[in-house]
Amino acid sequence: MTDRAGHRKAAVWGAGGWVVGVLGVLVALPLAARDRLPDRLATHWDASGGPDSSMPFWAATFVPALIWVAMAAAVVLVQWRARKSAGGAAPGWVGATLGFGGATLLGAQASIVRANLDHTDWREAGSVTVWVVVTLAAAVAVGAAALWAGHRARVTVPPVAGPTMEIPEGQRFVWLSRTSNPWLHVTAAVTGVVAVGASAASVGGLTGAEAVLLAGPLALATVVVLCCASVQARVSEKGLDVTFGPLGWPARRWAAEDIASARVETRTAAQVGGWGYRLNGLGTTVMLRGGECLVIRTVKGKDFAVSVDDAERGAALLNSLIGQRSRG
Known part of the structure; x- marks a missing residue:
């Protein structure tokens, strides 16, 4: 397997793990709090911070998941067409789209669950203003990191050609080689998804400090393993x-x-x-x-x-x- 193929395989594994992980958390979060949520959930708030629209529990649970599946499918389709027409080059915004979209939906779902938690009527739901700001900031950071990583992955420098390594004085040269380990990427994806799920559960009010204590080490492990992958x-x-x-x-x-x-x-x-x-x-x-x-x-x-x-x-x-x- 060439280095380029190995890098592409690792990227596919990482993107697939992110898509599946986000999908699982989107559905599991409201289901885990079902007994503490009203039959209808507040899903929209007016400018003053009060809830002004709602959805049935099943819709609030599965509509974000369906939006995520549709988004991921659209990204896969666009990437496939771009690679087919550009000789294997993937558009740089693919990772940014998945990163920003997934983080936004996760933050929104966690905020909705938290606002509706332990209320008998959706009209009593709390405000989500602070969590909206936090979610957007986190989504921008995730999307920017994914865009940066994708940009670096696309940069390739051809090796020095020729049967000898004679380098004339003053001539500039660059040799570049990459290697990745798909199994370490999978490990990082698993620990990352668990960390995100624990964080979302904490934001949603489903757990206490123990979730934060779990998410912190897992997030650190994810970063360390990803750096070594x-x-x-x-x-x-x-x-x-x-x-x-x-x-x-x-x-x-x-x-x-x-x-x-x-x-x-x-x-x-x-x-x-x-x-x-x-x-x-x-x-x-x-x-x-x-x-x-x-x-x-x-x-x-x-x-x-x-x-x-x-x-x-x-x-x-x-x-x-x-x-x-x-x-x-």
Whole structure:
């Protein structure tokens, strides 16, 4: 499987997990509070903050879910047509649309449940003004993060062509390689969905502080696993940059003068102690798939390895760059 195909597969898994997770929370949230909700739920509020419209419980439960399914289906259709007509390129707003739309619907559903909770008549529902502001801010943040991640995923730099690694003086060059682990993406999606569900339940008033205590560690675990689920290595005239996660953060960078040599080694997860960011007798290894790794030895005698495709070319370019700097 090529790196591009692996990245696309990971993106599909992540988007699918988000769609299914949001759908499940939208339906489960009001059903979990059924005994504490009136037969009709306030679903719209006037400018003064008072409820002025309602829906039957079944409609308030399933209409947002149907809207989400329709939105996701439309996004999939548009993406499919764009890829068919653009040679596999997906529009950059796909992730932003799913992120913003899902967060908006989740926040709206949680706000509606909370406002109607423990009232016998929908006209007694509380205000949702504060939660609307919070929901929109969160939705914008999620959509922006998804848009940024999608933009970075689309940027590709062709490898240096030619049978040798001779680099003429003054010539600019860039080598780029990415690797992702679909199983780590699935793990991050699962913990993320559970964290979102616990947060929505807390916002909806269904749970107390225990939900927040659960959502916090799960959200942190999601971020950590997601950062370890993909990696990008970039060699340029400045040296080596290794960035993590869909947003390219955190990152590790080595200037050419800080690298003593570069080589290729075949490593497995068993050798380095597992998947992700590993520290052991071999040094530091970013292990996302077994096989060839780009390994550098710094001038301080420390080794750093990253499992990326086309590692031999990256090592050759680094060695050529190191040779140029030493001669200079």
